[in-house]
Amino acid sequence: xxxxxxxxxxxxxxxxxxxxxxxxxxxxxxxxxxxxxxxxxxxxxxxxxxxxxxxxxxxxxxxxxxxxxxxxxxxxxxxxxxxxxxxxxxxxxxxxxxxxxxxxxxxxxxxxxxxxxxxxxxxxxxxxxxxxxxxxxxxxxxxxxxxxxxxxxxxxxxxxxxxxxxxxxxxxxxxxxxxxxxxxxxxxxxxxxxxxxxxxxxxxxxxxxxxxxxxxxxxxxxxxxxxxxxxxxxxxxxxxxxxxxxxxxxxxxxxxxxxxxxxxxxxxxxxxxxxxxxxxxxxxxxxxxxxxxxxxxxxxxxxxxxxxxxxxxxxxxxxxxxxxxxxxxxxxxxxxxxx
Amino acid sequence: xxxxxxxxxxxxxxxxxxxxxxxxxxxxxxxxxxxxxxxxxxxxxxxxxxxxxxxxxxxxxxxxxxxxxxxxxxxxxxxxxxxxxxxxxxxxxxxxxxxxxxxxxxxxxxxxxxxxxxxxxxxxxxxxxxxxxxxxxxxxxxxxxxxxxxxxxxxxxxxxxxxxxxxxxxxxxxxxxxxxxxxxxxxxxxxxxxxxxxxxxxxxxxxxxxxxxxxxxxxxxxxxxxxxxxxxxxxxxxxxxxxxxxxxxxxxxxxxxxxxxxxxxxxxxxxxxxxxxxxxxxxxxxxxxxxxxxxxxxxxxxxxxxxxxxxxxxxxxxxxxxxxxxxxxxxxxxxxxxxxxxxxxxxxxxxxxxxxxxxxxxxxxxxxxxxxxxxxxxxxxxxxxxxxxxxxxxxxxxxxxxxxxxxxxxxxxxxxxxxxxxxxxxxxxxxxxxxxxxxxxxxxxxxxxxxxxxxxxxxxxxxxxxxxxxxxxxxxxxxxxxxxxxxxxxxxxxxxxxxxxxxxxxxx
Numbered sequence: 001x002x003x004x005x006x007x008x009x010x011x012x013x014x015x016x017x018x019x020x021x022x023x024x025x026x027x028x029x030x031x032x033x034x035x036x037x038x039x040x041x042x043x044x045x046x047x048x049x050x051x052x053x054x055x056x057x058x059x060x061x062x063x064x065x066x067x068x069x070x071x072x073x074x075x076x077x078x079x080x081x082x083x084x085x086x087x088x089x090x091x092x093x094x095x096x097x098x099x100x101x102x103x104x105x106x107x108x109x110x111x112x113x114x115x116x117x118x119x120x121x122x123x124x125x126x127x128x129x130x131x132x133x134x135x136x137x138x139x140x141x142x143x144x145x146x147x148x149x150x151x152x153x154x155x156x157x158x159x160x161x162x163x164x165x166x167x168x169x170x171x172x173x174x175x176x177x178x179x180x181x182x183x184x185x186x187x188x189x190x191x192x193x194x195x196x197x198x199x200x201x202x203x204x205x206x207x208x209x210x211x212x213x214x215x216x217x218x219x220x221x222x223x224x225x226x227x228x229x230x231x232x233x234x235x236x237x238x239x240x241x242x243x244x245x246x247x248x249x250x251x252x253x254x255x256x257x258x259x260x261x262x263x264x265x266x267x268x269x270x271x272x273x274x275x276x277x278x279x280x281x282x283x284x285x286x287x288x289x290x291x292x293x294x295x296x297x298x299x300x301x302x303x304x305x306x307x308x309x310x311x312x313x314x315x316x317x318x319x320x321x322x323x324x325x326x327x328x329x330x331x332x333x334x335x336x337x338x339x
Numbered sequence: 340x341x342x343x344x345x346x347x348x349x350x351x352x353x354x355x356x357x358x359x360x361x362x363x364x365x366x367x368x369x370x371x372x373x374x375x376x377x378x379x380x381x382x383x384x385x386x387x388x389x390x391x392x393x394x395x396x397x398x399x400x401x402x403x404x405x406x407x408x409x410x411x412x413x414x415x416x417x418x419x420x421x422x423x424x425x426x427x428x429x430x431x432x433x434x435x436x437x438x439x440x441x442x443x444x445x446x447x448x449x450x451x452x453x454x455x456x457x458x459x460x461x462x463x464x465x466x467x468x469x470x471x472x473x474x475x476x477x478x479x480x481x482x483x484x485x486x487x488x489x490x491x492x493x494x495x496x497x498x499x500x501x502x503x504x505x506x507x508x509x510x511x512x513x514x515x516x517x518x519x520x521x522x523x524x525x526x527x528x529x530x531x532x533x534x535x536x537x538x539x540x541x542x543x544x545x546x547x548x549x550x551x552x553x554x555x556x557x558x559x560x561x562x563x564x565x566x567x568x569x570x571x572x573x574x575x576x577x578x579x580x581x582x583x584x585x586x587x588x589x590x591x592x593x594x595x596x597x598x599x600x601x602x603x604x605x606x607x608x609x610x611x612x613x614x615x616x617x618x619x620x621x622x623x624x625x626x627x628x629x630x631x632x633x634x635x636x637x638x639x640x641x642x643x644x645x646x647x648x649x650x651x652x653x654x655x656x657x658x659x660x661x662x663x664x665x666x667x668x669x670x671x672x673x674x675x676x677x678x679x680x681x682x683x684x685x686x687x688x689x690x691x692x693x694x695x696x697x698x699x700x701x702x703x704x705x706x707x708x709x710x711x712x713x714x715x716x717x718x719x720x721x722x723x724x725x726x727x728x729x730x731x732x733x734x735x736x737x738x739x740x741x742x743x744x745x746x747x748x749x750x751x752x753x754x755x756x757x758x759x760x761x762x763x764x765x766x767x768x769x770x771x772x773x774x775x776x777x778x779x780x781x782x783x784x785x786x787x788x789x790x791x792x793x794x795x796x797x798x799x800x801x802x803x804x805x806x807x808x809x810x811x812x813x814x815x816x817x818x819x820x821x822x823x824x825x826x827x828x829x830x831x832x833x834x835x836x837x838x839x840x841x842x843x844x845x846x847x
Contacts, residue, residue: 199714200713203714203715203717204705204709204713204714204715205705205706205709205713205715206713208698208701208702208705208715209702209705211691211693211694211698212691212694212698212702215691215692215693215694216687216690216691216692216693218687218688219687219688219689219690219691220691220702221670222648222650222670222680222682222688222689223670223689223691223702223703223757224670224671224673224674224703225671225702225703226671282692282693282694283693335693
């Protein structure tokens with residue numbers, strides 16, 4: 001074999017390759033485009049204000065799904081994300097509002113962060129170090145943490161400090177009356193997180209290790225990667241992303257309720273799968289998560305605008321989940337067939 | 340076989356040939372297996388033993404030639420695994436395939452159930468199963484799940500099924516004795532003798548061990564380079580004579596055009612022991628030296644290699660790399676100590692499927708070429724890959740292409756390049772030429788001699804004694820867990836034949 005032959009030729013970017021790449025890796029964006037076209041027939045959907053609201057509403061889901069994405073790429077699942085989403089703001093707010101009144105609001109944020117880190121660390125420790133199935137471990141922690149939230153704030157918490165609600169609730173670019181159409185800071189935060197995570201996944205040794213573990217864990221181990229540490233880190237990051245999502249949600253709603261995030265794991269799962277993350281691990285793009293979170297929120301928004309009954313909405317979301325799983329499976333099979 | 344009576348052929352092959360993309364694996368083999376005999380097939384790795392037996396079992400269609408079983412004559416297209424089965428020909432593979440979550444009894448009768456009217460005859464099946472288990476010496480409750488049985492037990496169960504439930508007439512055993520313990524092995528060999536003599540069954544036994552075929556088989560056929568060289572009655576031959584037939588006259592010795600000046604001692608192994616695997620292994624390695632470990636399966640060489648990289652934990656003994664002594668407990672530790680490793684099971688333990696060729700090469704060095712905030716230096720990454728491509732090139736459409744699109748040989752080139760980038764003190768290569776194409780082998784051998792050896796010590800194993808002679812400066816032979824002999828490049832006995840005899844335990 002001569003070196004000449006071995007030197008890679010430049011990548012060709014014909015229409016075929018682009019189509020294939022989109023279908024294999026970025027199918028969510030054409031789907032989103034189709035939904036927007038459908039939305040054009042729904043009065044009010046395409047208004048600037050509504051579109052901003054959809055994006056704003058997608059931010060908590062996007063945060064949780066980014067966390068799920070990390071764990072899924074290693075080949076595991078984390079169900080407790082929806083409970084971390086509630087327990088982190090609950091504890092953070094109780095610290096500054098009841099347990100240590102007069103303490104600065106920053107303490108609430110630090111507490112939320114600490115709760116996220118701790119929950120993730122416990123999930124990781126049990127499932128990775130003890131080798132217990134992560135699905136079952138996080139199913140249990142999901143129930144435990146939900147119980148903690150209901151015990152602590154059965155009635156919910158209202159009248160939150162502005163230092164806490166600012167991140168999820170405030171808007172910039174707009175004064176006075178125009179502020180109602182301003183850009184929510186939450187959107188900027190989520191976009192920043194998406195960019196950050198995309199860089200981590202594609203341009204750092206850690207990101208490469210996460211993909212490698214999902215694709216072939218024994219090979220990653222033999223190559224000298226500290227597999228356990230990387231996997232635990234993913235659980236820690238997942239719960240932390242969920243905590244950030246919780247912070248944004250309480251800001252958006254200006255309250256915490258005991259059922260916040262309850263049942264959201266299904267949407268998180270649908271968004272991760274629709275975004276192109278493989279259930280078998282090793283495959284997925286951060287950008288897809290953003291698109292999928294927008295898609296799911298937009299579907300909800302459209303049903304809201306045309307006044308669909310709650311029971312029907314459940315049916316629709318079930319169908320979306322089913323479609324997502326089927327699509328993911330087809331994509332995976334496509335990716336396996338030779339180019 | 341009654342004395343005087345003419346032996347009856349149970350199975351015959353006529354000019355059986357198999358070619359794989361131009362390579363002839365089995366070359367016009369005429370072989371007759373008699374009813375009532377245990378027939379050994381022996382030869383070196385790559386001689387065509389497994390391919391021949393796979394064709395006899397109908398698993399692999401021949402390129403040309405005929406198979407004759409009793410009244411049946413057939414070839415490619417007319418002889419399938421189903422045909423073989425109905426003619427009473429059964430293969431016991433190295434790794435039998437069972438329904439793992441089902442019980443022993445269910446598996447034994449899978450496809451051939453005993454019925455009483457429309458329902459299964461449970462009592463009868465239990466009785467037959469218990470008797471069959473007893474005959475092969477497996478002490479198990481027949482209701483045990485197969486998943487809980489050891490590989491050894493699974494092989495014996497497959498044999499029990501062939502003998503007592505399917506009543507097979509010709510039983511092909513593909514190296515099943517390699518992993519059996521000594522006591523079990525004797526029991527099975529005795530059982531085969533009894534079944535052959537009393538029930539006229541024919542057994543075909545593939546083996547790597549000369550000593551084994553010579554004591555168990557009635558006749559032994561020797562394969563070399565796909566051809567049947569001879570068939571000899573084992574009562575009329577000796578181990579040395581068989582070894583001579585197996586190796587042939589072609590004495591493979593190295594071309595001595597390199598100076599062998601070695602540097603400082605980079606690895607020292609002392610008193611390394613693991614119960615049941617290897618005992619008191621001691622050797623040292625110097626920079627610039629290539630050390631080969633040779634031995635049959637179960638000789639302990641594979642476990643020693645894995646112990647050096649922390650994949651197997653030794654009970655006792657020290658490993659010193661570059662002056663640092665440690666008990667290597669994990670691959671991470673071995674890496675820190677200065678050892679890099681190419682595993683034998685490339686697809687399971689080396690290739691990161693689904694990731695790009697570039698990621699596969701750079702995976703272990705990404706953290707070393709990242710800046711302070713963790714970002715990978717892309718220019719440096721490209722330089723490193725290109726530098727490796729100049730030494731050991733591989734065919735890939737681009738560096739971003741999924742590694743699964745590459746051929747086995749090119750994947751192995753990628754894996755060796757990955758490890759070469761680590762520039763460790765010691766390279767450990769566990770069968771680096773396994774499962775690669777003919778064109779890749781010389782390139783890999785050249786990389787070992789010209790590139791990896793520079794500045795590091797290299798330890799490797801190979802199934803081929805010819806390759807050991809080509810690659811190594813020194814070869815250690817392992818036999819039953821002990822290092823029994825050393826061959827040194829340049830000495831008169833540094834030939835593949837001498838190494839083969841030594842690892843077989845045949846001294847001449």
